[in-house]
Amino acid sequence: MNHVTVIGTGITQFGTLKEQSLKQLLLDASFQALKEAGFPKVDAVFIGNFMSGSLANQEILGSLIAHDLGLGPIPTAKMEGACASGGIAFRHACEMIEAGVYNTVLVAGGEKMKHAGTDVVTSAINAAMDTDSNEKAAGLSFPGFFGLLANRYFYETEATKKHLAMVALKNRNYALNNPMAQYRDPVTLEEILNARMITEPLGLFDCSPITDGAAAVVLSRGQSGIRVIASSQASGPTQAQEADDLLTFIATKTSADLAYAQAGLGPEDIDVIELHDCFSMTEILAYEALGLAKVREGWKLLENGDTRHGGRIPVNTSGGLLSKGHPIGATGLAQIYQIVEQLRGTACNQVDGARIGLAQNLGGTGSYSTVHIFTNGRSAE
Amino acid sequence: MKLSVHVCEECGHTSIPARLICPSCRAVDFREEEREGKGTVYTFTKINISSVEFKHLTPYYVVIVDLPTGERVTGRMAEEVQINDVVELAAMEQGAYIFKKCG
Numbered sequence: 455m456n457h458v459t460v461i462g463t464g465i466t467q468f469g470t471l472k473e474q475s476l477k478q479l480l481l482d483a484s485f486q487a488l489k490e491a492g493f494p495k496v497d498a499v500f501i502g503n504f505m506s507g508s509l510a511n512q513e514i515l516g517s518l519i520a521h522d523l524g525l526g527p528i529p530t531a532k533m534e535g536a537c538a539s540g541g542i543a544f545r546h547a548c549e550m551i552e553a554g555v556y557n558t559v560l561v562a563g564g565e566k567m568k569h570a571g572t573d574v575v576t577s578a579i580n581a582a583m584d585t586d587s588n589e590k591a592a593g594l595s596f597p598g599f600f601g602l603l604a605n606r607y608f609y610e611t612e613a614t615k616k617h618l619a620m621v622a623l624k625n626r627n628y629a630l631n632n633p634m635a636q637y638r639d640p641v642t643l644e645e646i647l648n649a650r651m652i653t654e655p656l657g658l659f660d661c662s663p664i665t666d667g668a669a670a671v672v673l674s675r676g677q678s679g680i681r682v683i684a685s686s687q688a689s690g691p692t693q694a695q696e697a698d699d700l701l702t703f704i705a706t707k708t709s710a711d712l713a714y715a716q717a718g719l720g721p722e723d724i725d726v727i728e729l730h731d732c733f734s735m736t737e738i739l740a741y742e743a744l745g746l747a748k749v750r751e752g753w754k755l756l757e758n759g760d761t762r763h764g765g766r767i768p769v770n771t772s773g774g775l776l777s778k779g780h781p782i783g784a785t786g787l788a789q790i791y792q793i794v795e796q797l798r799g800t801a802c803n804q805v806d807g808a809r810i811g812l813a814q815n816l817g818g819t820g821s822y823s824t825v826h827i828f829t830n831g832r833s834a835e
Numbered sequence: 836m837k838l839s840v841h842v843c844e845e846c847g848h849t850s851i852p853a854r855l856i857c858p859s860c861r862a863v864d865f866r867e868e869e870r871e872g873k874g875t876v877y878t879f880t881k882i883n884i885s886s887v888e889f890k891h892l893t894p895y896y897v898v899i900v901d902l903p904t905g906e907r908v909t910g911r912m913a914e915e916v917q918i919n920d921v922v923e924l925a926a927m928e929q930g931a932y933i934f935k936k937c938g
């Protein structure tokens with residue numbers, strides 16, 4: 455039986471990449487992925503990207519990549535869903551292959567952010583909020599939204615800023631072993647707790663950084679490679695004041711429930727996870743929406759060490775967005791890159807015997823989520 | 836100070852932003868009603884680092900306020916604030932609800 459499988463992956467260094475344009479980053483990652491796949495005939499190209507127009511003055515990304523790689527007159531498109539752009543591009547490739555429209559699709563994601571000033575980048579990122587809303591007019595920002603969540607979460611639970619710091623520390627410790635990561639210098643819990651405040655209670659280490667980078671995957675119908683056994687997407691509210699429960703990402707929960715149903719699996723069956731830690735608070739809420747913990751109990755996983763090596767289910771072994779870096783359009787594909795590496799047994803921070811992995815990519819203030827579940831086809835020992 | 840909300844003629848669902856289709860019952864007719872702009876703080880954040888257009892206001896607080904009539908509205912405050920503090924709408928500034936502490 456044929457499946458949708460990953461037959462090639464590629465990634466660039468994450469960090470400050472002054473010398474390369476966005477196109478060059480996308481080409482670099484795409485070339486690696488195509489080479490690993492043995493340069494197959496590609497039927498379509500999907501690109502995940504958020505801000506290439508506003509920050510890099512570059513659009514037509516799909517067509518650029520197809521042309522420069524000599525892929526022929528095939529259809530291409532850029533897909534945008536803020537930070538979930540990469541996951542959405544990947545999902546559409548899965549769907550089109552599943553539907554029999556294409557056999558092989560190149561999916562690449564990238565962002566070029568570091569050359570622009572912080573003010574310019576911050577304003578561009580805030581385009582992922584509702585510009586017409588009274589919330590944006592009030593001066594709410596992306597980090598501000600997650601600050602609102604954190605203060606309410608602290609109020610309703612026994613969680614404190616220390617638990618946020620434990621997320622940041624875990625992910626930094628993973629990044630120390632990832633040569634592609636943006637931040638590979640060790641930090642202490644005290645340094646994280648004492649860092650300057652951005653949007654209280656969130657400090658510098660609670661927020662993902664500004665990053666350049668790209669990642670790519672070749673997806674195909676076949677029997678070799680890492681199989682995609684679930685692909686789902688859902689939407690959520692675009693304004694904080696409109697959420698039924700501000701502390702439950704309904705997009706994440708819905709996409710997770712759909713993915714588990716497709717795969718015929720539950721959270722207890724997953725061996726390794728990359729999830730969307732755009733802020734430390736987001737990781738804790740994702741534990742709950744993905745069913746790893748009960749509602750309002752995600753913080754307890756950190757107390758128990760459940761989500762690091764030696765624990766029940768290692769999370770963000772790449773270093774996560776917080777320390778690997780967050781080149782926005784690349785992120786969904788960089789997560790998938792890490793899960794594929796884990797299932798091949800060749801990852802940094804390898805989880806011994808990992809058979810099933812999950813990648814969850816969030817966009818906006820909980821406005822988009824994709825979930826993908828993968829297997830290497832090995833049976834349990 | 837009062838603020839206006841949009842109420843679904845069919846099911847009574849209310850929202851701060853105007854809507855074309857009711858998310859609750861899919862009806863398309865709405866009326867505007869006024870609400871007393873006084874309520875309790877559901878959550879808040881102190882914004883030390885903002886985007887450039889709000890930099891002159893930093894540090895400031897963004898608050899989500901629960902009205903006793905059931906609506907939830909996001910606004911801005913200059914004063915330090917905590918969850919459950921009672922606040923009231925003091926002004927509208929360039930599309931933003933500006934709250935201040937009561938008493």
Ligand SMILES: [Zn+2]
Nearest residue numbers: 843846857860
């Ligand atoms: Zn209605």
